[in-house]
Amino acid sequence: MGMTYVQKVLARACGKPSVDVGDVVEPEVHLAMSHENGAMAMNQFIEIYRDTGIDMKVWDPERIAIIYDHRIPAESSKTANNQKKLRNFVVEQKISKFHDIRGDQGGICHQILPEFGYVRPGYVVVGTDSHTTSHGALGAFAFGVGGTEMAAVWTLGRVLNVEVPGTIKVNVNGKFPAHVGPKDLILHLIGKITAEGANFRVLEYHGDTIRNMSTSGRLVICNMSVEAGATSGIVPPDKETLRYLKDEAGVKDKIETFAPDPDAHYEQTVEIDVSDMAPQIACPHAVDNVKPVGDVAGTRIDQIVIGSCTNGRLDDLEIAARILKGKKVAPGTRMIVFPASWRIYREALKRGYLNDLSEAGAVVCNPGCGACLGVHQGALGDNEVALATTNRNFKGRMGNPKAEVYLCSPDVAAASAPSGVITDPRAGGR
Amino acid sequence: MSEVVLKVGDDISTDIIYPGRFMATVLPTETPQYAFADDVEFNRKLNANEIPKGSIIVAGQNFGCGSSREQAASCLKGWDLVIVAKHFARIFVQNSINLGLQTVICPEYDADEGDELEIRGDVLVNHTKGKEFKIVPHAPARQAIIDAGGLVAYTRARLLAKK
Numbered sequence: 001m002g003m004t005y006v007q008k009v010l011a012r013a014c015g016k017p018s019v020d021v022g023d024v025v026e027p028e029v030h031l032a033m034s035h036e037n038g039a040m041a042m043n044q045f046i047e048i049y050r051d052t053g054i055d056m057k058v059w060d061p062e063r064i065a066i067i068y069d070h071r072i073p074a075e076s077s078k079t080a081n082n083q084k085k086l087r088n089f090v091v092e093q094k095i096s097k098f099h100d101i102r103g104d105q106g107g108i109c110h111q112i113l114p115e116f117g118y119v120r121p122g123y124v125v126v127g128t129d130s131h132t133t134s135h136g137a138l139g140a141f142a143f144g145v146g147g148t149e150m151a152a153v154w155t156l157g158r159v160l161n162v163e164v165p166g167t168i169k170v171n172v173n174g175k176f177p178a179h180v181g182p183k184d185l186i187l188h189l190i191g192k193i194t195a196e197g198a199n200f201r202v203l204e205y206h207g208d209t210i211r212n213m214s215t216s217g218r219l220v221i222c223n224m225s226v227e228a229g230a231t232s233g234i235v236p237p238d239k240e241t242l243r244y245l246k247d248e249a250g251v252k253d254k255i256e257t258f259a260p261d262p263d264a265h266y267e268q269t270v271e272i273d274v275s276d277m278a279p280q281i282a283c284p285h286a287v288d289n290v291k292p293v294g295d296v297a298g299t300r301i302d303q304i305v306i307g308s309c310t311n312g313r314l315d316d317l318e319i320a321a322r323i324l325k326g327k328k329v330a331p332g333t334r335m336i337v338f339p340a341s342w343r344i345y346r347e348a349l350k351r352g353y354l355n356d357l358s359e360a361g362a363v364v365c366n367p368g369c370g371a372c373l374g375v376h377q378g379a380l381g382d383n384e385v386a387l388a389t390t391n392r393n394f395k396g397r398m399g400n401p402k403a404e405v406y407l408c409s410p411d412v413a414a415a416s417a418p419s420g421v422i423t424d425p426r427a428g429g430r
Numbered sequence: 431m432s433e434v435v436l437k438v439g440d441d442i443s444t445d446i447i448y449p450g451r452f453m454a455t456v457l458p459t460e461t462p463q464y465a466f467a468d469d470v471e472f473n474r475k476l477n478a479n480e481i482p483k484g485s486i487i488v489a490g491q492n493f494g495c496g497s498s499r500e501q502a503a504s505c506l507k508g509w510d511l512v513i514v515a516k517h518f519a520r521i522f523v524q525n526s527i528n529l530g531l532q533t534v535i536c537p538e539y540d541a542d543e544g545d546e547l548e549i550r551g552d553v554l555v556n557h558t559k560g561k562e563f564k565i566v567p568h569a570p571a572r573q574a575i576i577d578a579g580g581l582v583a584y585t586r587a588r589l590l591a592k593k
């Protein structure tokens with residue numbers, strides 16, 4: 001029996017010819033990422049070494065990335081103190097992939113990792129963030145872990161007790177209609193298989209639509225795979241992966257790629273044709289409560305958010321700017337834009353997108369997680385409604401359990417701004 | 431025997447267990463005060479010490495879905511609660527095991543708030559309803575960490591063995 005993509009990654013990372021689904025393995029880690037919550041991993045790391053008499057040292061300072069993004073610039077002294085402690089730890093331990101609060105190299109962790117070429121096909125990537133699944137877009141097996149598990153990785157350089165997951169194959173074919181794209185596809189898939197449909201499994205993406213999709217779009221799909229419960233979402237690497245890593249991420253060394261075996265065993269195959277897909281909306285308070293835009297069109301919105309590790313990239317800002325150029329955000333509706341990284345911010349600035357958006361009435365914030373997790377920069381008031389290109393709409397997600405969040409593509413978010421109600425971006429609603 | 435002090439439905443996310451706005455608090459000694467912060471009455475009872483250690487929360491499917499925040503496990507561990515669910519989200523159950531929060535997978539259970547439950551080996555006994563339900567054991571790899579007393583102790587042992 002052949003191996004799925006994730007089986008191949010794990011076999012390599014364990015130095016074994018093959019692994020079976022359900023095997024318990026301890027793969028070598030190629031990249032271990034944390035953001036501010038690295039403070040938690042740090043505390044537990046210190047705890048592991050306590051009274052051992054062993055010099056406290058991370059296993060490989062070159063393979064650890066720490067990226068400040070969740071609360072930047074710090075919203076409270078508590079956060080500032082955590083950031084300060086972790087910053088000192090980074091210096092002490094000589095951690096090389098550190099992205100502080102800086103305009104030349106900062107951004108959201110899931111954007112920084114691909115952008116700086118830190119992820120390669122075949123890597124095992126762990127992150128103290130559930131959306132670490134994003135990096136499957138580059139052919140890595142990337143998954144979220146908690147702080148204590150990260151501390152164990154910092155100590156031993158391996159993830160302990162990983163069960164080789166089963167794989168669900170997702171075949172996507174057809175050409176997206178205008179104003180329909182990767183975000184609609186992944187929302188549709190989550191609605192179809194539910195929020196737990198891929199729990200403990202990997203979603204492996206295939207088909208023409210995926211092959212023709214840019215890495216930016218693949219990042220959207222892998223990012224949100226966790227919303228179907230998946231351990232990881234993976235696009236097996238291809239020409240586009242190599243193009244992105246070389247041309248956009250500046251990777252110079254040789255990149256090795258491989259594919260799943262043709263006779264690999266998949267637990268399930270899901271077929272999707274996007275040719276007739278409508279823009280999709282995830283309605284409150286569950287990511288799998290997905291409806292075509294027509295079902296909720298006309299819903300009044302208090303706040304529109306374009307940004308996050310899901311849809312805060314250059315192509316998303318371009319779509320929004322194109323739709324909003326020369327128009328105005330409706331009175332009574334606020335629009336907040338936060339690009340996923342400073343590199344994207346600067347490019348969007350050069351191309352005039354940020355100018356178009358702010359002239360339309362949007363507030364452009366510094367790159368970071370911002371409103372996505374409701375800590376600062378855009379928390380909602382009681383009974384307010386938000387329409388966001390982010391990835392979660394759980395009760396309380398944007399800082400207020402009495403508010404509602406609808407999730408959508410950048411097209412829908414931008415098209416809804418001038419009217420202040422959820423609006424179908426396709427001309428005349430088709 | 432322990433009492434069911436809270437019954438919740440399916441897909442209870444980490445934003446409900448430990449809202450994002452308290453994420454700057456990371457120490458396991460400080461997170462318990464925010465457990466289920468938006469369930470004002472349950473949170474008040476916890477902080478008023480009205481809920482005995484070992485009390486049980488019963489949940490539906492996919493308990494702990496969403497964020498990887500370990501505070502969602504540490505805040506419940508701080509009150510020594512036991513979570514019985516039809517099944518758990520992956521990262522949450524791993525975090526729980528790593529921190530020693532007891533999680534019981536019991537797909538068929540029937541229990542309501544106020545019921546008295548007992549975990550007897552691989553069986554969940556509901557004394558109030560006079561029924562028994564099978565518990566699904568944790569995967570062996572996770573059991574090894576439970577047996578070691580959590581991931582810190584487990585990793586420390588591995589580190590010392592390497593020396």
Ligand code: SF4
Binds near residue numbers: 069109
């Ligand atoms: S943008 Fe939102 S989902 Fe992405 S890492 Fe930040 S908080 Fe998490």
